[in-house]
Amino acid sequence: MPPTAELDIAEVAERTGMTASGLRFYERRGLIRSSGRNGLRRTFSPEVIDRIALISCAQAAGFTLAQIARFLVVGPDDAELRERMAEKARELDQAIARLQRMRDSLRHASTCNHTPLIECPEFKSRIRDGDAAR
Known part of the structure; x- marks a missing residue:
C-alpha cells in the first residue's frame, strides 16, 4: 500500500x-x-x-x-470524564427534542390559518407538550 x-x-x-x-x-x-x-x-x-x-x-x-x-x-479508566460525556449526551437529547418541537411547530404554522399564528392551539401544544407526531 x-x-x-x-x-x-x-x-x-x-x-x-x-x-x-x-x-x-x-x-x-x-x-x-x-x-x-x-x-x-x-x-x-x-x-x-x-x-x-x-x-x-x-x-x-x-x-x-x-x-x-x-x-x-480519554481511556476507560477516566470515570469523571466519561460521566461528563454521558451528561452532555443527555443535555443534547433534550436540546434535540426541543429543536424538533420547534421545527414541527414552525412547519405547522407555515400552513396554519389561525390568526395570530402563535395563538394556534396546535402550535402551542406542540411547543409545550413536545407532541411532534401530530
Missing part, C-alpha cells in the same frame, strides 16, 4: 474551513499534531481532517477546548 500523501497547512485549512492561525492554535493546545514541515509550512497526515471535524462537533455540542483535549485521549 503506498504511503498517504501529507497535507500542508493551506490544504488542511481549505478542507476544514479553518484558518492557518486556527490550526496552529489547535496544535499549540495539543488538539492536533503536525507531522513535519515542507519548507516553512507545517504538514499534517490526512487523518487530521477527521480529528478537526470531531473537535468542531464537540465544540458545537458545548465542550470547551480543555474538555475536548481530555476527550481526545
